[in-house]
Amino acid sequence: MLMTKKQFQDSIRARNPMNVWFLGKKIENLTAFPPLAASFNAISKVYELAQRPAWKDLITVKSHLNGEDVSIYNAPLRSAEDANRKTRAARALAEVIGCCTHRCTGSEAFAGLGPACYDMDHDLGTHYFERFMTFLDYVQKHDLTCTVTVTDVKGLRTLPPHAQPDKDMYVHVDEIRDDGIVISGFKCNQTGILFAHEIVIVPTTNMKPEDKDFAVACAVPADSPGITFVLGRTPQDKRFFEVNDDIEGIDLGKKYADHQALVYFDKVFVPNDRVFLCGEVKYVGRLLSYFTAVHRLTAGGCKAGGCSALCGAASLIADMIGVQKAGHIRTKLTEMSMTAETVYGLSLASGVEGFQHPSGFWIPNPLMSHTCKYTCTKIPFDAVRYARDILAGFGETAPSEMDMRSAGVGSICQRAFNPGNPDYTALDRLRASRFIEHMVRGSNWTAMALHGGGNQEASTVMARMYTDWDYVKELVKVAAGIEKDTAKAEEFLDSIGKRKGRICNYGDLPKIDKN
Ligand SMILES: Cc1cc2nc3c(=O)[nH]c(=O)nc-3n(C[C@H](O)[C@H](O)[C@H](O)COP(=O)(O)OP(=O)(O)OC[C@H]3O[C@@H](n4cnc5c(N)ncnc54)[C@H](O)[C@@H]3O)c2cc1C
Structure with a gap:
């Protein structure tokens, strides 16, 4: 229950x-x-x-x-x-x-x-x-x-x-x-x-x-x-x-x-x-193969969510300080949004292109899952850089909430940190700034992207193992006429249309559907 x-x-x-x-x-x-x-x-x-x-x-x-x-x-x-x-x-x-x-x-x-x-x-x-x-x-x-x-x-x-x-x-x-x-x-x-x-x-x-x-x-x-x-x-x-x-x-x-x-x-x-x-x-x-296929799929989902939030926080800061229409800010924010969609897409795709194990468990496509985690170790770091760029120096070095509210220096701090936009106060700006700080250097969010579920090399090793190197070479042998055995080339051609999981090699993992 x-x-x-x-x-x-x-x-x-x-x-x-x-x-x-x-x-x-x-x-x-x-x-x-x-x-x-x-x-x-x-x-x-x-x-x-x-x-x-x-x-x-x-x-x-x-x-x-x-x-x-x-x-x-x-x-x-x-x-x-x-x-x-x-x-x-x-x-x-x-x-x-x-x-x-x-x-x-x-x-x-x-x-x-x-x-x-x-x-x-x-x-x-x-x-x-x-x-x-x-x-x-x-x-x-x-x-x-x-x-x-x-x-x-x-x-x-x-x-x-x-x-x-x-x-x-x-x-x-x-x-x-x-x-x-x-x-x-x-x-x-x-x-x-x-x-x-x-x-x-x-x-x-x-x-x-x-x-x-x-x-x-x-x-x-x-x-x-x-x-x-x-x-x-x-x-x-x-x-x-x-x-x-x-x-x-x-x-x-x-x-x-x-x-x-x-x-x-x-x-x-x-x-x-x-x-x-x-x-x-x-x-x-x-x-470990079964475990990582699912664990590294999940990484794409949760990093996408984190990147959406980071993108939202950076976008809010841009609105607050009035730079939201600047060309480079729009490009950076859009890249952040596309980062979220890239890892989300890889995660969804590895689920779709997976296979059924004889136990009834569904195994995501391992090559795509490892590619998903590999990508999570890289592109969210550009998003982090953009968020900090848009946050601006004063967002990075802002006084504490205690100073902002203190009898001694509160009014000075709040005046200085006021973004100048009548829709937002200094404390709103502090909230959005601290949100970014939390994600990029206050918590383990970036460490999670880099190491959690395996680091870049661990994902690469597995992606190499699950790439069907024979298949990708045979594709070109057939396409470029290097394959001289016509019957073999025709048979291969038909197999391409039926193939699931594209260039993934499932190794010795047992699966119900043999394609
Ligand atoms: C915030 C956070 C949360 C985490 N949560 C969990 C959790 O809940 N449960 C859990 O069990 N673990 C968790 N982890 C651990 C995470 O899964 C490991 O950090 C990760 O698998 C890498 O292991 P490692 O850190 O020991 O580094 P290693 O894998 O030992 O790597 C050390 C160095 O060697 C390099 N390297 C690794 N493999 C190779 C290779 N084959 N060839 C050449 N170089 C290589 C790496 O690039 C790295 O530079 C978490 C980690 C972090 C940072």
């Missing part, structure tokens, strides 16, 4: 005490801790919107497992339509909260685990798929927030997991018991993890047989014993203390944000019914 915002907040408050640290001190009450207030507000908003009739069709869906209305973040993608809904939801939510939804990554872990478990059962005779679907059913029925922990801290990148002098550089299995496994190790950069009910752990990289201990996928409640969290910094985290957790404070830029944390699993027990891969090294690559 879907939780209301209040039920969600109560469920988070009802968790067991967690070992969470920030600035050298233990956080006693997560939901009342100022630097986490905007993050708690963001995920609460996602729950609130799921109850609003106008959002229902976008972010909830009827479960094929139990027939209930469930969050799209707990439901597998089963068609191109589902994939497109995920893109649209990511964009729409980003247009509201301008940060991570806190719920996406869990859904992407499920998108990776479902087909990977199915493949293992098919090839190895294991029973992971049923176990996984039972877990998913539980998550759906309780409307839980799940977060995926993929990124291990990795130490020296040239050493594989088993060769690291400190084994905890990658999460690994310490012990296999009759009733479950015990795991240890670090994961970093974990978005939204402090407000998750469940942590889904998957490996970060392909593995060789020697790395068997590190090939583990499982789920643990976020409040399990043995887990330590250290909240990461953002440039503006101390401002939350200044505004005394009043997240309406103008200097925060906006009242929604996400958070990231370092996580240490210290001999955490995982019962068997929550273990979805344990030692099957060969299937780690598959799991």
Whole structure:
């Protein structure tokens, strides 16, 4: 059953005490801790919107497992339509909260685990798929927030997991018991993890047989014993203390944000019914292929939403200070708008050009998804540059809200910062300026575009792997008459018209439609 915002907040408050640290001190009450207030507000908003009739069709869906209305973040993608809904939801939510939804990554872990478990059962005779679907059913029925922990801290990148002098550089299995496994190790950069009910752990990289201990996928409640969290910094985290957790404070830029944390699993027990891969090294690559195909599709949706908001903020500033008609400003704003549409388009297209896995899960077109994420690591940075350009120097160095409102210098500051446009006040200009500041250098929004879901090189490596190099060469051999075998050329010509996913090579990924 879907939780209301209040039920969600109560469920988070009802968790067991967690070992969470920030600035050298233990956080006693997560939901009342100022630097986490905007993050708690963001995920609460996602729950609130799921109850609003106008959002229902976008972010909830009827479960094929139990027939209930469930969050799209707990439901597998089963068609191109589902994939497109995920893109649209990511964009729409980003247009509201301008940060991570806190719920996406869990859904992407499920998108990776479902087909990977199915493949293992098919090839190895294991029973992971049923176990996984039972877990998913539980998550759906309780409307839980799940977060995926993929990124291990990795130490020296040239050493594989088993060769690291400190084994905890990658999460690994310490012990296999009759009733479950015990795991240890670090994961970093974990978005939204402090407000998750469940942590889904998957490996970060392909593995060789020697790395068997590190090939583990499982789920643990976020409040399990043995887990330590250290909240990461953002440039503006101390401002939350200044505004005394009043997240309406103008200097925060906006009242929604996400958070990231370092996580240490210290001999955490995982019962068997929550273990979805344990030692099957060969299937780690598959799991990651399925996972990244969906994760990198989502990046295009949420970056599109962020770019729309950034474009809106820059456009407002231009109106305020009277430069909206200048040719170069119009060009820059239009480029920002086209940036949003480019990554949105790639995300939608990778859903449409995907394929059905025998498990029933829909896999977006991997080449397009990796291209989508690759593009997210690049063009939003031009949008960021344009927004800062239009913001102007005084927008970047503006006095604080406290000075703007102070008895001593308030009137001086407000006079100086008044844009001169009778439709707007100095405080309106400060609001729009801080919004831009939040997105471009106050929060981790740009870090998310660059690294979240994989960096430029990680996307490039996968895009290279999923490009059908033989096909693109054969195209030209046939077109240019280099192919001398006429029958082969004719057969190839017919295959072009029937081909789905164009130049994508699906490798050994099992799919129902063989075209
Ligand atoms: C704001 C933010 C939010 C995040 N949220 C999450 C989250 O919720 N869950 C999660 O699990 N992770 C999360 N991440 C982690 C993110 O997925 C990783 O940062 C990303 O996958 C890259 O890993 P890495 O940072 O360890 O860098 P690496 O991949 O180790 O890269 C380090 C350097 O090596 C280069 N490089 C990488 N691969 C290659 C290669 N094959 N060949 C040559 N050079 C290469 C890179 O370009 C880079 O310069 C988040 C990160 C950020 C910044």
